[in-house]
Every structure is written in C-alpha cells, then in structure tokens.
Amino acid sequence: MRPTGRLHLGHLYGALNNWASLQDEYECYYMVADWHALTTDYANTAAIPSNIREMVIDWLTAGIDPDKCTIFTQSEVIEHAELNLLLGMVTPLGWLFRCPTYKEQLSEIKDKDLHNLGFLGYPVLQAADIMIYKAHAVPVGEDQLPHLELTREIVRRFNNFYGDIFPEPQARLTKSARVPGIDARKMSKSYGNSISIAEDAAVIKQKVQKMFTDPQKIRANDPGHPEGCVVFAFHSIFNPEGKQREVECKNSQIGCVACKAQLVSLMDKAMEPLREKRNSILKDKNLVDDILSAGNKKAKAFAQQTMSEVRKTVLHR
Numbered sequence: 001m002r003p004t005g006r007l008h009l010g011h012l013y014g015a016l017n018n019w020a021s022l023q024d025e026y027e028c029y030y031m032v033a034d035w036h037a038l039t040t041d042y043a044n045t046a047a048i049p050s051n052i053r054e055m056v057i058d059w060l061t062a063g064i065d066p067d068k069c070t071i072f073t074q075s076e077v078i079e080h081a082e083l084n085l086l087l088g089m090v091t092p093l094g095w096l097f098r099c100p101t102y103k104e105q106l107s108e109i110k111d112k113d114l115h116n117l118g119f120l121g122y123p124v125l126q127a128a129d130i131m132i133y134k135a136h137a138v139p140v141g142e143d144q145l146p147h148l149e150l151t152r153e154i155v156r157r158f159n160n161f162y163g164d165i166f167p168e169p170q171a172r173l174t175k176s177a178r179v180p181g182i183d184a185r186k187m188s189k190s191y192g193n194s195i196s197i198a199e200d201a202a203v204i205k206q207k208v209q210k211m212f213t214d215p216q217k218i219r220a221n222d223p224g225h226p227e228g229c230v231v232f233a234f235h236s237i238f239n240p241e242g243k244q245r246e247v248e249c250k251n252s253q254i255g256c257v258a259c260k261a262q263l264v265s266l267m268d269k270a271m272e273p274l275r276e277k278r279n280s281i282l283k284d285k286n287l288v289d290d291i292l293s294a295g296n297k298k299a300k301a302f303a304q305q306t307m308s309e310v311r312k313t314v315l316h317r
Contacts, residue, residue, distance in 0.1 A: 002037040003051040007058040008194035010187035013177040013237060016197075018139055020063035022172070028069040029133050029299060032056065032292075035074050035081070036126070039119045040105075040112055056288045058197045061278040072295035074129065079303035083128040084121075086314055090157050091124050099123055100146050127151040130169050131158075132303045137172040145171055162313045177237050182211045184230050198274040205264045208234075213256045220255025231259055238266040 001011070022028055032052050038045065052073065064071065074080055096102065097120075106114055130138055130151050140148055148171050155166045180186065181193030188194060195207055211231050217224040226232035226249045236242040239262070248254045281287060311317055 001031075001055060002033045003048055003055045004037065004189065005047070005051045005054050006189075006196045007055060007062075008179075008187055008189065008196050010179040010181075010194065011058070012062055012197050013179050014141070015139070015174075015176070016059065016062035016064065018174045018176065019059075020065075022139060023065055023068035026137060029135075030059065030064060030069055030071050031129060031299075032071075032073045033129070036122060039116075039122045040109070040114060042116070042118065043112070052292075053288050056291065057278060057281055060281050060287075060291075061198055061274050066291045066295065070295045070298050071291055072299040073292055076292075076296040077132075077300045077303050079300070079307045080125070080128050080132060082307055083132050083303075083310065084125045086310065087124050087128055087131075087154055087158065088121060090161060091121075091127075091154055095150060095153065096120050096123060099150065123147060123150050124154065127154045131155060131166045132306050133299075134167055134306065135169045136167050138169045139172040139174050141174055141176060162310075165309060165313060178233065179237065180230050180233050182207050182230060184212045198271060198278040200275075201268045201272075204267050204271065208260050208264050208267070211260065213260075214249075217249075217256060220258070221252045223252050224249035224256075226250065231256065231263055234263055234267070235259070238263065238270050 001007075001015075007016070019028070019030060032055065034048055034052060037048060037051075041048075056071065059071065060066075102120065102123075105119075126147065127150070131154075138148055138151075148169065152168045155168050159165060181188060181191055182195070183191070183193045185191055185193060195204065199207075208231070211234070212229075213231055214225045214229045216222065226235075226246045229249075232242075232246065232249065235245050239245055245254070245259070249259070
C-alpha cells in the first residue's frame with residue numbers, strides 16, 4: 001500500500017482483513033510502497049515519513065502480525081530499483097500505455113501533472129516489487145487482475161530472454177465487501193467521504209448522519225429501496241441481521257432516522273476493539289521503527305539473493 005496516512009474502512013474490508021487471514025496460509029511480505037507514492041505526489045513529500053508510521057499502525061490495528069509476516073519499506077530495499085531498471089529494458093511502451101489505471105487517472109486527476117516517466121512506468125516497478133521475492137501468489141480483487149497480468153507478461157518476456165528465473169505469480173482472488181463513501185462514491189480520503197479505521201465514536205455518529213439515503217423514502221412509512229442506499233450498504237457489513245433490515249426497509253417498517261441510529265450503535269460496537277488496540281500500539285513509541293527495521297533487514301536479504309542471480313544471468317557477472 002502507498003503511505004497516504006490513516007487508512008479507512010475501505011482498506012480494512014477490501015484488503016487488510018484478507019491480509020491478516022493470509023498470514024497463517026502463506027509466507028507474506030507486506031510492503032510500504034513509498035516510491036509508488038512519489039509517482040503522483042512527487043511535488044510534496046514532506047508528509048511521507050509520518051504517513052508511513054500512521055499506515056503501519058493501522059496495519060497492526062487490523063491484525064497484521066510482524067511475527068507472522070514481513071513488514072518493510074520499499075525504499076529501504078534499493079534492489080527493487082535495480083530490478084525495475086532491468087525490467088524496463090524489456091518492457092514495451094505499448095504495454096504501459098494500455099494500462100487501464102494509467103488512462104483512468106490521467107483523465108480523472110486534474111490537479112497533478114502525471115505526464116512523467118515514473119507514473120507511466122509504475123507497473124514495471126510494481127512487477128519488480130512482486131518478482132524480487134519470487135512471489136507465487138498475489139492477493140488481488142477482480143479489478144486488479146489486468147495489473148497482475150501485466151506483471152505475468154513481463155515475467156514471461158524476461159524469462160524468454162534470460163531463462164526461468166522468476167515464477168509467474170498467480171492471482172489470489174479475494175472476495176471483499178464493497179464499502180462506499182458516505183456520499184455513495186468510492187470511499188477515498190481525497191473525496192472527503194471516508195471513515196478511518198478506529199474512528200472516534202463521535203465522528204462515526206456525525207458521518208453516519210451525513211450518509212446519503214434513498215431519496216424516494218421521504219417519510220418513515222414510505223417503502224424503501226435499500227439496494228441504492230449507503231446506510232443499508234453499511235448495515236450489510238456491520239449488521240448480522242442485514243437481510244431482515246432489507247425486508248423492514250422495503251415494507252415501510254423503519255425510517256431512515258432509526259436506521260441510521262442503529263447503524264451508529266453497531267459500528268461503534270464493532271470498532272471499539274480497534275480503537276483500544278490502536279491506543280495500545282501508540283503507547284510503544286519505538287514499535288513501528290523496530291518492526292520496520294527487522295522487516296527491512298529480512299526483505300533486503302531476500303532481494304539481494306535474487307539480484308545476485310539476476311546479475312549473473314543478465315550482466316554475466
């Protein structure tokens with residue numbers, strides 16, 4: 001993940017809960033992608049160090065366990081950059097220009113100049129991040145499959161030139177709950193519509209009250225359309241009786257005010273343990289530094305071994 005500061009519920013239910021479960025099934029490497037943050041935020045880097053700390057704290061809060069996985073910072077393992085350079089030699093430009101995210105963000109992000117080599121080439125760096133640990137599986141959602149397929153194409157082309165050095169990473173498809181923003185758009189800090197992991201109870205109440213609801217349900221006894229309601233989307237995540245709530249809404253048995261009030265209670269109960277865990281983590285001022293130091297050392301040792309093999313094959317030394 002790119003270090004953008006405090007993470008939100010979209011990250012928790014879209015990725016982190018899955019990451020936590022994978023720790024018991026795979027040897028996992030979880031990377032703070034600070035170089036990737038530079039591909040779009042290169043003009044203002046002052047917040048990156050504090051963002052790294054905040055993000056790792058949220059990872060720990062969500063159950064990422066440094067005793068079960070490797071947590072490290074991308075820029076502390078410079079071998080990523082070396083492999084990125086070599087992969088760039090064999091990656092056709094046409095592959096990068098076809099990347100869905102490249103075209104999408106060029107059209108959507110208007111306040112930043114993304115016409116730079118770093119942004120165009122970020123999928124190559126992403127491939128290096130995966131390949132340098134000879135990963136066999138990468139956890140992705142269906143929308144990320146084209147990105148992983150590009151990595152697989154780079155692996156095949158590289159291996160075709162230099163021999164079978166890297167395995168083709170397979171997709172570890174993850175089913176995740178869709179967590180909309182409070183305004184019904186995709187949850188994003190840049191949209192100002194997110195709810196942070198371990199959010200304060202008072203802020204949760206404030207944000208739930210702002211959530212968009214069914215515009216056709218003006219009175220409590222009007223029949224509702226929960227499939228288009230942000231509040232119901234959150235009930236489907238936090239309410240064990242979400243199906244019953246759907247029936248009640250459609251049958252005019254509950255109004256939006258009462259529905260929101262129950263959601264506040266359910267969310268507060270679910271997130272209280274996260275708040276407590278985060279507060280406990282914050283008490284140890286050296287914890288994040290110690291975790292990253294150990295993780296960086298382990299990741300670097302693996303990366304150095306891979307690059308030694310690559311240099312012998314590509315540069316004949």
